[in-house]
Amino acid sequence: MSKETTITFLGAGSMAEALISGVAKTLYEPNQMIVTNRSNVERLHYLQQTYGVRTETNKEKAVKEADIVILAMKPKDVAESLTPIAHAFSEQQLIISLLAGVTTDTITSLIGKQLAVVRAMPNTSAAIRKSATALSSGRYATETHLAVAKTLFETVGIVTVVEEQHLHAVTGLSGSGPAYVYYLVEAMEKAADEIGLERAVAKELILQTIIGAAHMLKATNKHPSVLRKEVTSPSGTTEAGISVLERYRYQEAMVACIKRATERSKELGQALLSSVQ
Ligand SMILES: NC(=O)C1=CN([C@@H]2O[C@H](COP(=O)(O)OP(=O)(O)OC[C@H]3O[C@@H](n4cnc5c(N)ncnc54)[C@H](OP(=O)(O)O)[C@@H]3O)[C@@H](O)[C@H]2O)C=CC1
Numbered sequence: 001m002s003k004e005t006t007i008t009f010l011g012a013g014s015m016a017e018a019l020i021s022g023v024a025k026t027l028y029e030p031n032q033m034i035v036t037n038r039s040n041v042e043r044l045h046y047l048q049q050t051y052g053v054r055t056e057t058n059k060e061k062a063v064k065e066a067d068i069v070i071l072a073m074k075p076k077d078v079a080e081s082l083t084p085i086a087h088a089f090s091e092q093q094l095i096i097s098l099l100a101g102v103t104t105d106t107i108t109s110l111i112g113k114q115l116a117v118v119r120a121m122p123n124t125s126a127a128i129r130k131s132a133t134a135l136s137s138g139r140y141a142t143e144t145h146l147a148v149a150k151t152l153f154e155t156v157g158i159v160t161v162v163e164e165q166h167l168h169a170v171t172g173l174s175g176s177g178p179a180y181v182y183y184l185v186e187a188m189e190k191a192a193d194e195i196g197l198e199r200a201v202a203k204e205l206i207l208q209t210i211i212g213a214a215h216m217l218k219a220t221n222k223h224p225s226v227l228r229k230e231v232t233s234p235s236g237t238t239e240a241g242i243s244v245l246e247r248y249r250y251q252e253a254m255v256a257c258i259k260r261a262t263e264r265s266k267e268l269g270q271a272l273l274s275s276v277q
């Protein structure tokens with residue numbers, strides 16, 4: 001199947017690039033992928049030069065050629081993107097939507113056909129094949145469609161299948177998740193500056209600390225609180241540091257952050273629903 005498949009990306013931003021980068025030359029040859037966007041021709045040129053993918057400014061043509069269409073525009077742009085080219089879609093195609101918050105039903109109603117839609121919530125670590133992706137099937141998608149999407153996303157990391165209602169939570173947790181880790185690293189780098197460590201040295205130490213801790217979680221399978229206790233000597237430095245995080249309610253802030261991102265996913269879908277009704 002993979003060798004004859006043509007995949008069209010509607011949208012050529014960060015997430016499309018992460019997927020292209022992860023999939024190219026593994027599951028699909030770059031020339032099996034057609035990339036299109038709203039108007040940024042320079043961006044298409046960059047993707048063509050970097051990954052060898054095909055690019056197309058005629059979105060209708062790009063959709064007609066595709067076996068799989070990946071929706072990779074922002075949720076707010078999906079109606080404007082799909083409505084004018086709805087006639088180009090056919091029931092033989094699989095639509096994979098990366099859009100936060102937007103339901104499979106909204107997509108089929110925007111296109112006005114009983115199309116197989118699989119929703120995916122990957123993250124940008126797909127670029128290095130370390131994504132955590134959750135999938136869910138729309139009402140017209142079969143087990144075969146889901147299996148095709150699964151194979152695609154397994155190329156770029158781990159895949160789990162969830163009920164569609166849970167994709168908001170997945171978005172708040174692991175779709176946005178890499179940003180929370182980068183934010184922590186930003187803070188650690190700021191701190192390193194303030195405590196007088198050379199930037200290059202600090203960068204290396206922080207990175208290895210994050211990688212080491214992530215590997216410890218996976219390799220030992222111990223609860224994070226147990227691993228934390230192993231670092232925390234009584235009356236030592238960690239205890240002193242964590243007491244400051246507790247004073248700033250760090251865990252509460254993280255919980256509130258993920259809940260708010262989850263809520264925002266719902267809002268994005270709702271806003272679109274109101275505009276198409
Ligand atoms: N970034 C992330 O970490 C993740 C994002 N997602 C989802 O992926 C989607 C894309 O996000 P992201 O890559 O960050 O967004 P970007 O803003 O980086 O990219 C959006 C892309 O959509 C294109 N676009 C806009 N309007 C149209 C249109 N009418 N037809 C075709 N293409 C269009 C833009 O083209 P142009 O530049 O020409 O305007 C641009 O290439 C979103 O729906 C998001 O929810 C999901 C998981 C993680």
Ligand SMILES: O=C(O)[C@@H]1CCC=N1
Nearest residue numbers: 100171174175176177
């Ligand atoms: O910020 C966003 O809306 C997208 C969805 C998940 C990650 N980025």
